[in-house]
Amino acid sequence: MKHQTKNKSRRFWQIIKTTHRFYKISGGYRFLIDGFKKLGLILIIFGSLIWLINQYIFDFEAITTWMNSKFHWSGMVLLLGASEIVTGILPPDLFILWASEMDSPYLMIFSLASISYLGGILSYHIGQRINHFPRVQKWINSRFDEQSKQLKKFGGLLIFLSALTPLPFPPVCTISGIFNYNFRLFLIISLSRFMRFFLYAIFIFGVI
Numbered sequence: 001m002k003h004q005t006k007n008k009s010r011r012f013w014q015i016i017k018t019t020h021r022f023y024k025i026s027g028g029y030r031f032l033i034d035g036f037k038k039l040g041l042i043l044i045i046f047g048s049l050i051w052l053i054n055q056y057i058f059d060f061e062a063i064t065t066w067m068n069s070k071f072h073w074s075g076m077v078l079l080l081g082a083s084e085i086v087t088g089i090l091p092p093d094l095f096i097l098w099a100s101e102m103d104s105p106y107l108m109i110f111s112l113a114s115i116s117y118l119g120g121i122l123s124y125h126i127g128q129r130i131n132h133f134p135r136v137q138k139w140i141n142s143r144f145d146e147q148s149k150q151l152k153k154f155g156g157l158l159i160f161l162s163a164l165t166p167l168p169f170p171p172v173c174t175i176s177g178i179f180n181y182n183f184r185l186f187l188i189i190s191l192s193r194f195m196r197f198f199l200y201a202i203f204i205f206g207v208i
Contacts, residue, residue, distance in 0.1 A: 073102070073108070076095060076098060077111060077112065077115055079095075080092070080095050080112055080115050080116065080119075081115045081118075081119055083119075083170075084115065084116045084119030084120065084123075084169070084170050085119050085122055085123055085126070085170060087170055087171065088168045088169055088170035088171060091166075092112065092116060092196070092197065092200070093200060093204070095112050096109065096112070096197065096200050096201050096204055097204060099112060099201070100201075100204065100205055105201070105205065106198075106201065109197050109198060109201045110194075110197075110198075112197055113193055113194045113196075113197035113198070114194075116169070116193050116197065117190060117191070117193045117194065119170060119173075120163070120169060120170065120173040120190050120193065121173070121187070121190070123170045123171075123173035123174045123177065124173045124174070124176055124177040124181075124183070124186060125177060126174055126177060127173065127174040127175060127176060127177020127178040127179075128177040128178070128180065129177075130174070130177070130178055131178060155181065156185060156189045158172060159172060159173075159176060159181070159186060159189045159190060160189050160192050163189070163190050163191075163192040163193040163195075163196060164192045164193075164195055164196045164199075165196070169193065173186075173190070
């Protein structure tokens, strides 16, 4: 039993060393650092714009209150769900702003993050089915050629960054399905989507 445990431990650390060596040679760590730099810059710019608009142009609180009076929360959640499948047309930040005026804003943020996570899983499975339609697969590959190349090169790092940063998460999930990326790893890495929603919520709620 102890011998088996030691062998598993050795294999684990061997995988870690091999992965570390690969990312070091291929530029994976630079890709990750650049992604976090972009995230920090976008948070600063986005937060500054929200603060300036909220102070001098119009009141976000009044807008979100109006939205809550006109649209049922379930409709907003369904709208996000539709957007988070394959394309990611609507930025999640709009829904985070909307959630700020809910009675339990962080509970709503958790719900929105869950919808986005499930949308990513559905996009992954759609990507797997796309393999049966060459024309659609060709369009996806040409439309998101850069993400396709990055997925082939960096794998999980791209999924992690797309879940956490403004990189397009749904298309990356679809491409992951097209290339049959390990589904279990995909599920684990995509959990960082929750970090993205709560990180932005903390930042945005603090600004407005």
